[in-house]
Amino acid sequence: MKVRPLIDRVLIKVQESESKTAGGIIIPQTAQEKTQTGVVAAIGTDTDVIKVKEGDKVMYDKYAGTQIKIDGVEHLIVKMSDILAIID
Numbered sequence: 001m002k003v004r005p006l007i008d009r010v011l012i013k014v015q016e017s018e019s020k021t022a023g024g025i026i027i028p029q030t031a032q033e034k035t036q037t038g039v040v041a042a043i044g045t046d047t048d049v050i051k052v053k054e055g056d057k058v059m060y061d062k063y064a065g066t067q068i069k070i071d072g073v074e075h076l077i078v079k080m081s082d083i084l085a086i087i088d
Contacts, residue, residue, distance in 0.1 A: 001070055005044040005077055010052060012038035012060060014074040036062055050080050057087040
């Protein structure tokens with residue numbers, strides 16, 4: 001399935017959270033916090049507003065967007081204004 005966001009929306013592939021601490025303790029899936037970083041998978045059509053490009057690693061607002069699964073992989077559709085930073 002292919003999803004193309006509209007206007008000022010951005011499709012982000014959500015990064016998986018770490019399942020193990022630095023000390024080697026395994027964290028169960030139910031106790032893990034939702035990550036706030038991901039990789040831009042697609043962008044909308046309003047290139048004047050959108051300041052990211054496909055492949056950029058970004059940080060987004062914790063409660064932003066709409067969650068969807070594409071081919072079993074977690075994605076998020078957010079407005080450009082909900083993206084907080086580009087991570088280098």
